[in-house]
Amino acid sequence: MKTVAAVAEVRGLRVEVGGRALVDGVSLAARAGRVTAVIGPSGSGKTTTGLALLGEYPPGARVEGLVRTRPGAVGYVPQHPASVLCPARRVGALLGDIAALRGGGRRENRRRVHEALRLARIEDPDQVLRRFPHQLSGGQQQRVVLAQALLLGASAIVADEPTTGQDAHTKAGIVAELAALAGRGMAVVLLSHDLEVVRELADEVVVMRVGRIVDRGPASAVLDEPEPEASPRVPRARRPVGPVRMRVEALTARHRTARGTVDVLHDVGITVGARECLALVGPSGSGKTTLGRCLAGLHAEHRGRILLDGVPLPNSLRARGRAQLAAVQYVFQDAKAAFDEHRPVLDQVARTAVRLRGADPAAAREEASRVLAELGLSAGTAVRRPGSLSGGELQRAALARALLARPRVLVCDEITSGLDPATRGAVLELLAELRERTELALVFITHDLAAAAALADRTAVLDAGRIECAGGGGGQR
Template sequence: MTAIDVRDLTVTIGDRELVSRASFHLAAGEIAALVGESGSGKTTTALALLGEKPPGAVLSGSVEIDGQVGFIPQQPSAALNPVRRVGSALAEIARLHVPKDQVRDRVLDALRRARMPDGERFLRRYPHQLSGGQQQRIVLAQALIGDPKLLIADEPTTGQDPVVRTELAAELRAVSRQGVAILLLTHDLDLVRDLAHQVLLVEAGRIRTSDVDEVAATAPVVTAPPQSTDPVLSVRELTAGHRDTDTLHGVSLQVAAGERLAVLGRSGSGKTTLARCISGLHRHRSGEVVLNDRPLSPVLRRRSRDQLARVQHVFQDSRASFSEFTPVLDQVARTAERLRAVPRERARARAADELAQLGIPESTASRPPSGLSGGELQRAALVRAVLAEPDVLICDEITSGLDPKRRADLLDVLAKLQHNTGCALLIITHDLSGVAGLAHRVLVLDEGWVVEQGSAADVLTSPQHAVTRALVTAEAAGRDA
């Protein structure tokens, strides 16, 4: 039985074709991976299958779907209401499908299927109280509540640690065995190797059958650590949390100028909370953050303009970090204007040049955020932070929405940035292969505690703690699948 049949699907704006005569079909229970560089047209194709389109676009061709469709967006925050508790939002969706007395059971079952067996404890939380990985699994649960015949998943492993990625792959495989067709839009080639029955490569809006090795790329080789041991950033006995729950417990770390420290851990381990405390976006309960021997205020608005420039944060959810009404180029340039007093025209020219080096031409950067892909926005967010000329650059899952080539390019850019500026780099990531190619040292968090730290080579090749071993083993299993 055919779950979806797509024939000559075309998406046009003016005389430009975003998607050009795409044709493919999926049988019930089949998994197809839609792969390609960031901005190639993957998300536009997926939205067109749902009848959605960019403003001013025209759809043509035919799409036949046998039953209900579930959709998981690339940025989970786009599918979560920031002012509603998770349980309330899930219950509202469940009431559309089952009688009132079955709503709670349907919600909890969907959470279990989304690999949140302890999901009940998250029902009273708001989205901002969840890690990126937890948000992603909540969105998957939303999609599964309706028992769809076709599941379209846009980067479902974004923000997930290797263990959860392995579990998610197992769940998607189990869902497909129940007769649900799955269309994966992904840069996660390990997931493609593990799951996909067919690979569809998107190049400039055109789709053709391919294989995973055609889009593979290698990571850069790590350089030697800096000679200086004097820390530019010190975190001392930091404790923080949400409401009455501590999510960080006495965390301490140091990063020297030019050094690259990767913070690893499973989803929900406290990595993003740590990053937000350092950048002044989440007030810690005790401890301190010190920049060059000077304590930083735990509250962002109490930091000086110079301190704001010297500690920059590139967020996991890049789309949410941009105003939807202003061209991306203007927003990127504004950092240099406001924090480094660079004249407007010079700031704009420098922003355009830096963006172009990362594959975003000025014509694209001049659009509002809705006109850029998730991967393009992540690169733009990096350039915006770099223009502040920071001493400390915090990167929270910035490679998660990038294809392998762009990911390798971005890691190279980060390496060159440090060579040129000597800034310290704090990388919050689940990308262990990227860590091996970039980080000098690794720190591992588990439930808010530091459980292991050391050189990247030692920790990733001879992990001592059970959590680290699980992450490394799951990453290796994904590569070998």
């Protein structure tokens, strides 16, 4: 078999932070025209290895081994796309500046931007270009970052969970685009929990556990034959749904753009009761995240009413009191952006109980340690800073932080999308148990229809900012 040239590679890589090896003895190459998939559970070292191909490492890392890469040769599409998008600049300005780096006139640069967005499966480029990153769904942000990498002209792409948080149509588009990139001679390194995508795309599969490579070879040799995915063991026999905890009436939300305001939610009405889970599903960009942010007071540009136990909530979290802030908690899809990089994760989780509930700091740390352990994060992991945790670990830490507020309503935005199957099941089981024990009302925003079917009592489908249907388990109340 002919050897294909490596665009970037690492050999015998060891990355150590605070005396703990994140990866140890790893060798991996990004080869032109080939897709190399790196798989393994959360925290196995996939992202650390992928970033090493760009010559990037966590803060304070000690690095050993050979790293061969060329500046600009490798683009990166992170699991948390907002982390590489400037929140103060509109998408059009950002992509326009990147296109201008390659020379050419204004018209040519605009053509390049639209072509990159088209390749990244952005269906309405002009609308996306007018928005700020926070006005986009997680799926749209991910596609903008892919367009950014394409504009930079890299000869290799490291795609970190690129299908995470995507609807089936968008996922198929991303798979097709990554295949097309490889077909045009680019090297693709795919970091993923999605074995269906890996089987479809990968020329080579590398399996990692606890920072080491434990297997590698063609997908047909490394991966077992696909089996129907088992539904999480979420208990179904339980107490009836309680009284309405949160009611949304005639909610219309808007985003501000360079050309004025654009309505993104239209006359939305939903309810969710105590001990009930309402799943919000729909295509990327349909308004699911904006609706969730409205509930938590994170998106104030809306009219209509949001009532908690019959009492109207202020639009903005800045106008909500401490009890109201604690009562409605939001777990972000982009967990990395929700943490302060300079403070240990345990301290940040515990701070929620101190700030919102007035808990004693020592008792708050003990409670935070217990909840983090229930979510599979060890004491050693919890005392580290966010930069040395994987995306899946940070997602679980973000859930723990919200739970420390002891909320009455919990809004979860794609919190299972970056988790391996075992961890995903454990998180869903914990949410089901909390719903029963604490009479929690759960709003579960997801593209994961299996998770929604296992956990939700009812499902509301959003499309183009409107509720198209809502039903199951007693119907819309």
